[in-house]
Amino acid sequence: MAPQQRKPHVCRNPDLIRGVGKYSRSKMYHKRGLWAIKAKNGGAFPKHEKKAVAAAPTEKPPKFYPADDVKKPLVNKRKARPTKLRASITPGTVLIILAGRFKGKRVVFLKQLTSGLLLVTGPFKINGVPLRRVNQSYVIATSTKVDISGVNVEKFDDKYFGKKVEKKKKKGEGEFFEAEKEEKSLLPQEKKDDQKSVDAALIQSIEAIPDLKSYLGARFSLKAGMKPHELVF
Amino acid sequence: MPFKRYVEVGRVALVNYGKDYGKLVVIVDVIDQNRALVDAPDMVRGQMNFKRLTLTDIKIEIKRVPNKKTLIAALEAGDVKNKWENSSWGRKLIVQKKRASLNDFDRFKIMLAKIKKAGVVRQELAKLKKETA
Numbered sequence: 001m002a003p004q005q006r007k008p009h010v011c012r013n014p015d016l017i018r019g020v021g022k023y024s025r026s027k028m029y030h031k032r033g034l035w036a037i038k039a040k041n042g043g044a045f046p047k048h049e050k051k052a053v054a055a056a057p058t059e060k061p062p063k064f065y066p067a068d069d070v071k072k073p074l075v076n077k078r079k080a081r082p083t084k085l086r087a088s089i090t091p092g093t094v095l096i097i098l099a100g101r102f103k104g105k106r107v108v109f110l111k112q113l114t115s116g117l118l119l120v121t122g123p124f125k126i127n128g129v130p131l132r133r134v135n136q137s138y139v140i141a142t143s144t145k146v147d148i149s150g151v152n153v154e155k156f157d158d159k160y161f162g163k164k165v166e167k168k169k170k171k172g173e174g175e176f177f178e179a180e181k182e183e184k185s186l187l188p189q190e191k192k193d194d195q196k197s198v199d200a201a202l203i204q205s206i207e208a209i210p211d212l213k214s215y216l217g218a219r220f221s222l223k224a225g226m227k228p229h230e231l232v233f
Numbered sequence: 234m235p236f237k238r239y240v241e242v243g244r245v246a247l248v249n250y251g252k253d254y255g256k257l258v259v260i261v262d263v264i265d266q267n268r269a270l271v272d273a274p275d276m277v278r279g280q281m282n283f284k285r286l287t288l289t290d291i292k293i294e295i296k297r298v299p300n301k302k303t304l305i306a307a308l309e310a311g312d313v314k315n316k317w318e319n320s321s322w323g324r325k326l327i328v329q330k331k332r333a334s335l336n337d338f339d340r341f342k343i344m345l346a347k348i349k350k351a352g353v354v355r356q357e358l359a360k361l362k363k364e365t366a
Contacts, residue, residue, distance in 0.1 A: 094338070142336065142338065143337075144336060211341070211342050212338070214345070218341065220337065232333070232334055232335060232336060232337075233337045
């Protein structure tokens with residue numbers, strides 16, 4: 001039998017009530033086999049010699065005592081984790097975005113990033129929503145799922161979506177007088193290619209389901225008589 | 234104005250309040266002026282106030298307080314399930330349940346179907362109008 005498979009050990013002294021064991025001290029002495037250990041060791045309990053304690057270097061009293069007692073902050077062992085993902089949101093779920101520029105748009109969920117935000121895409125050709133991050137709280141998860149196995153989303157993380165930091169230009173007097181050029185930051189070709197590659201496989205699986213393409217292209221809105229708390233999404 | 238649906242042993246009723254809301258049950262005995270003993274294949278036989286029941290047109294042949302086996306056999310013999318599902322009341326309830334369980338995608342597909350149907354109807358109407366004009 002493999003040494004790892006052991007039956008969980010039942011406690012030797014079960015509780016009758018909390019704080020009161022079934023067996024007395026003398027009975028437990030016998031049960032634990034302390035008499036056998038003593039007999040093996042010639043009548044006395046085996047003792048280890050104490051390890052020689054190295055003489056600690058004599059500590060000098062500190063030169064400086066702070067005037068006020070400074071409180072030490074309490075220890076905090078919490079770990080930063082991405083937000084808990086709702087059970088209804090799995091890769092390939094169709095989500096309805098509720099706020100922002102794309103409110104009402106139905107969009108495909110790709111994966112959750114380490115910051116907790118959801119990576120989402122329109123696909124761009126269908127409804128104009130690019131690869132984008134969206135917060136879980138601003139989203140309704142529908143029960144419609146799309147097959148997402150052909151899509152590779154490994155390379156996308158929060159840094160990909162972060163704002164680009166521009167190198168600080170030394171401001172000379174001349175530049176103050178020039179009209180500030182509003183440079184519209186052009187979308188780098190690399191991002192456009194990423195969008196196309198992600199969407200290519202997605203659009204194929206979307207077209208496999210009838211009406212799904214027009215569904216994703218349409219916006220969601222509440223009509224008369226629709227009660228959100230009674231709707232099944 | 235005379236009553237058509239009577240409280241009697243064997244009357245099938247719909248529960249309209251409480252834990253068993255929406256279930257079809259059979260009245261197997263009358264306890265007193267307000268309560269009946271009620272039974273169904275998927276519930277424990279128990280008492281219910283008449284106010285919680287809405288009588289249906291369906292009645293089955295049973296003796297007072299039959300055992301579960303006899304009750305189920307009598308329900309089969311009376312064909313209660315089919316009678317209920319084909320009645321207009323039963324069909325309405327089924328449609329209500331279906332509508333309540335629709336997905337967002339299902340609602341979208343239904344909207345497309347309605348628009349299509351309306352288009353076809355309008356075409357036919359236009360054709361007929363042209364003929365009579």
